Every structure is written in C-alpha cells, then in structure tokens.
Amino acid sequence: MxxxxxxxxxxxxxxxxxxxxxxxxxxxxxxxxxxxxxxxxxxxxxxxxGFIELHTDNLDKFFTPRPKVDWPAYSAMSSHDALMVASGITTVLDAIAVGDVRDGGHRLDNLQKMIGAVRNSEQAGLNRAEHRLHLRCELPHESTLPLFEEFMNIPELGLVSLMDHSPGQRQFSTPEKYREYYQGKYRLNDDEMEAFQESQIANSLRWAKPNRMAIAEHCNRLGIALASHDDATAAHVAESKALGSVIAEFPTTEEAAYASHQQGLQVLMGAPNIIRGGSHSGNVAAQHLASLGLLDILSSDYYPASLIDAVFRIALDESNAFGLSQAVALVTRNPATALSLQDRxxxxxxxxxxxxxxxxxxxxxxxxxxxxxxxxxx
Structure with a gap:
C-alpha cells in the first residue's frame, strides 16, 4: 500500500x-x-x-447508556471500539474503575463484564483498535485491593492509576467543588450529600494509604506502569515518585506539574481541558501547562474526538513552543514511550x-x- x-x-x-x-x-x-x-x-x-489513548472511560457510557440501563457487553464493546478508531485512536487503554466512590455504583456492577468484554473481543480479533486495560484504583474503598489482586496478572493490563476522590484530596481540594460535582452527578439532596461526604472522608482515612502502598508494590513487582492521579502539591508528587509512578495524570496545580517534570514523570492532561479552555473542576488549565513546557501527553478522557481537535489547537497556539510534530507527539510518541511500546x-x-x-x-x-x-x- x-x-x-x-x-x-x-x-x-x-x-x-x-x-x-x-x-x-x-x-x-x-x-x-x-x-x-x-x-x-x-x-x-x-x-x-495512530493515536495512543491512555485514559478513557468511554466504555462506561456504552455499558450504561442511561441510568439503570445495562447494555449487552459485546454490543457495547463494538460501539465503543468503532468510536475509538473514528477518533484516530489505534491503541487504547480502556480505563476501568476498581472500587467506587459510591457503594452500589454501576462501575462495580460492570467491572467483570467490562474486563471480560475487552479481553475476549481482543483475543478473538474483533476490534479495530488494539485494546488494553487501565485499572483506575479508587483507594478509599475496602474492596479495591482484593479486586485489584484478582485482575493484576492478566496480560492485557498495561497501566494502573492510584486515585483518591474524597473531599479535601487532590482534585477536590475545596469542599464547594466537591459538593457541586457529586450532588450533580448522583442527584443528592443536602442531607444525603453530607452523609456521603462524611463516609468518603472516613473511607479515605481508613483505606487510602494501605491500598496505595500495596497496589504500588504489586505493580513494581509485576512491571506494570503506574500513574499518579490529581496530584496537587510537590509532596504528592514526591510520594508518587517514591511509589514508582512514571506518569502524572491530571496534576491539579502548576506546582504539581512542575514537580512532576523535575521528578521525571510525564504529565498527562485531558484534551477536553484544551477544548473548553480550562478544567471543569477549577484546576490548572492544560493550555497553561503547554505554554510552560510542562505538558507531555494528552488523553481524550471522556470525549474521544477531543484528541485531534486539541492537537491542532496546541500546534496553532502562539503562546507555546509546540509545532505540529511536537503537538502530535502528545498523542503518539510520548504515550508510547511512557508504556515502552517501542513498535509504534x-x-x-x-x-x-x-x-x-x-x-x-x-x-x-x-x-x-x-x-x-x-x-x-x-
């Protein structure tokens, strides 16, 4: 050809x-x-x-297209895969949540089905893109470590990220943003939100640190790439580096992004952040990090088509030093390097x-x- x-x-x-x-x-x-x-x-x-996507939760949307609607696994996987390639993505790490920020959340219900669909469709040669797995470990949950240990030896596992979405931690450093996000997401009234917030804080104090240490130890032993998530301070970054992280997913501040670069972690930000002109959580803008030379990888996160749009926006933005080759590297060469994918x-x-x-x-x-x-x- x-x-x-x-x-x-x-x-x-x-x-x-x-x-x-x-x-x-x-x-x-x-x-x-x-x-x-x-x-x-x-x-x-x-x-x-071809674009290399390290963190997309797009598969979730096809398994649960509406609240309380469970879609057949292989139909969901096929639709998700088609959208990936239509967005230019030829290698995708499907991000699947292990543990959940809310008991009874649909992600826990769909965990086995989603992992099975990714693995079986890939092994059968049904997918247009190459699909691997990214386990997003929600640390403040008692089920997180045993669930991770159940799946940590599967060959399709390419990346593990460690996250804590409890109030006062990383992404939600202010209570107002936390309440705004989760009240909207789960449709909680004020009393329900207060109870939810208290339970999340308690779970974080009980489970986050031991789960973080144990999962990182498993990843280092098995040679699985490890990513931090929503680091906000230089101290967070130092902890992530000590655990063996190679990627800093969505640092929430300029301080954390700069410290990540100093520590040799590749900074990953969301392409939707570029398109929207900022973070929906009120955190540091990806475009600002690009202007400082602190942006290494883009992820489509929740909107697959954002990758190509973000690449050209960065390349055409005179506030940074990115030409088109350097902007394209954010979705190709750099994520490949982070995962040691030397053939693409x-x-x-x-x-x-x-x-x-x-x-x-x-x-x-x-x-x-x-x-x-x-x-x-x-």
Missing part, C-alpha cells in the same frame, strides 16, 4: 510526500510523490501515527503502520481515514 500526496508528520518536521506499507509496517517514506497509479491519494491531508508512535521505517489521515474544513480538523497495521479500519 502506498499513501500519496500527504503532509507527513514526522518526529521533528512536516514534509510533503508519500509513504509505503508492507506486511503491516512502514517500509519507506519520501518527500516526493509516487508515480504508481494504485497509490492512495491523500489529497494534501496530514498523515500522522512515530512514522519511521519498521514501525507499525498505525496511521491517521486528517483533513481540514472551514478551520475544523477531522479524521478522514485510519489504518491499523496497514489495514484500513476507518
């Missing part, structure tokens, strides 16, 4: 030319166009490596032919075609 007449987004530059694929890998690329009539005409679009993430000979062809219309950038290992999947 030859893809012709494209702007190749390479590691350090963008060049106009063509790219050839053989047996699922990139066999050659050049700054000239092929003369072969069977070459695919990219019509001047941008050809980039860049356009280079011998690398997997996971590719995204993007085009623009009236200032909007969109995914036009996607290939995974040389096979067109969108």
């Amino acid at each position: 030859i893809i012709n007449n494209v702007k190749l987004v390479l590691e350090n530059e963008v060049v106009e030319g063509s790219l050839a694929v053989k047996n699922g890998v990139i066999s050659a690329f050049a700054d000239t166009n092929s003369q072969l009539p069977e070459a695919i005409n990219g019509e001047g679009g941008w050809l980039m490596p 993430g860049v356009i280079a000979e011998g690398k997997r032919a996971d590719l995204v062809l993007a085009r623009a219309h009236q200032g909007h950038h969109y995914v036009h075609n996607v290939w995974r290992q040389g096979k067109q999947v969108f």
Whole structure:
C-alpha cells in the first residue's frame, strides 16, 4: 500500500510526500510523490501515527447508556471500539474503575463484564483498535485491593492509576467543588450529600494509604506502569515518585506539574481541558501547562474526538513552543514511550503502520481515514 500526496508528520518536521506499507509496517517514506497509479491519494491531508489513548472511560457510557440501563457487553464493546478508531485512536487503554466512590455504583456492577468484554473481543480479533486495560484504583474503598489482586496478572493490563476522590484530596481540594460535582452527578439532596461526604472522608482515612502502598508494590513487582492521579502539591508528587509512578495524570496545580517534570514523570492532561479552555473542576488549565513546557501527553478522557481537535489547537497556539510534530507527539510518541511500546508512535521505517489521515474544513480538523497495521479500519 502506498499513501500519496500527504503532509507527513514526522518526529521533528512536516514534509510533503508519500509513504509505503508492507506486511503491516512502514517500509519507506519520501518527500516526493509516487508515480504508481494504485497509490492512495491523500489529497494534501496530514498523515500522522495512530493515536495512543491512555485514559478513557468511554466504555462506561456504552455499558450504561442511561441510568439503570445495562447494555449487552459485546454490543457495547463494538460501539465503543468503532468510536475509538473514528477518533484516530489505534491503541487504547480502556480505563476501568476498581472500587467506587459510591457503594452500589454501576462501575462495580460492570467491572467483570467490562474486563471480560475487552479481553475476549481482543483475543478473538474483533476490534479495530488494539485494546488494553487501565485499572483506575479508587483507594478509599475496602474492596479495591482484593479486586485489584484478582485482575493484576492478566496480560492485557498495561497501566494502573492510584486515585483518591474524597473531599479535601487532590482534585477536590475545596469542599464547594466537591459538593457541586457529586450532588450533580448522583442527584443528592443536602442531607444525603453530607452523609456521603462524611463516609468518603472516613473511607479515605481508613483505606487510602494501605491500598496505595500495596497496589504500588504489586505493580513494581509485576512491571506494570503506574500513574499518579490529581496530584496537587510537590509532596504528592514526591510520594508518587517514591511509589514508582512514571506518569502524572491530571496534576491539579502548576506546582504539581512542575514537580512532576523535575521528578521525571510525564504529565498527562485531558484534551477536553484544551477544548473548553480550562478544567471543569477549577484546576490548572492544560493550555497553561503547554505554554510552560510542562505538558507531555494528552488523553481524550471522556470525549474521544477531543484528541485531534486539541492537537491542532496546541500546534496553532502562539503562546507555546509546540509545532505540529511536537503537538502530535502528545498523542503518539510520548504515550508510547511512557508504556515502552517501542513498535509504534512515530512514522519511521519498521514501525507499525498505525496511521491517521486528517483533513481540514472551514478551520475544523477531522479524521478522514485510519489504518491499523496497514489495514484500513476507518
């Protein structure tokens, strides 16, 4: 296969030319166009490596499309997978919550079903994107550690994050934001919210620290990449580094992002934060971190199509030093490096032919075609 007449987004530059694929890998690329009539005409679009998504809870939405609605597992998985590739994502770590911030939450009910659907569909070759698992361990919960130990040896597990969403911790450092978020999410009245808040604080004091230590120890022993989550202070970051974290997910302050860089952790922020111009929780803006050179990885988080939009917004923003190659690296090379996925993430000979062809219309950038290992999947 030859893809012709494209702007190749390479590691350090963008060049106009063509790219050839053989047996699922990139066999050659050049700054000239092929003369072969069977070459695919990219019509001047941008050809980039396939996007690598490290933290998306999008699968949740398909398993429970409405409150109290449980959707069949393989139908949910198929719909989720289709949306991933349509967004340019060829490698996805499906983030599944272990433990929950509320007893009886649907995530606990769906835990086995979601993990089974990801594993079985991947093993059967049903997916268009390559799916792996990211276990989001909600630390202030008595069930978190035994549930994690049940799944920690499965081969599809690629990333574990440690989080504490109790009031006064990290993401919700102010009580007002905590109440605003969870009262809206769970439709709690004031008395119910007060009881919920008190139980979460008690659970955090009882379970967060021992669960954090035990899960980190398991990950280090098994060689599973570990991520911190919502670190707010340099002390949080120092703790995360000591536990063996390699990724800092969604640091909530400039102080924490800077400390993460100093400690060698890759800073991951949400692409929706870029699109919206700030954090829905009132935390530090991803664009601000980009302007300081403190942004390494973008995740679509809850909105898959945000990746491509955020990449071009960062590349076109004059307040930072990102060109298009550096912006694309936020969703390709850098997440691949964080997980030691050495076979993908860049356009280079011998690398997997996971590719995204993007085009623009009236200032909007969109995914036009996607290939995974040389096979067109969108």
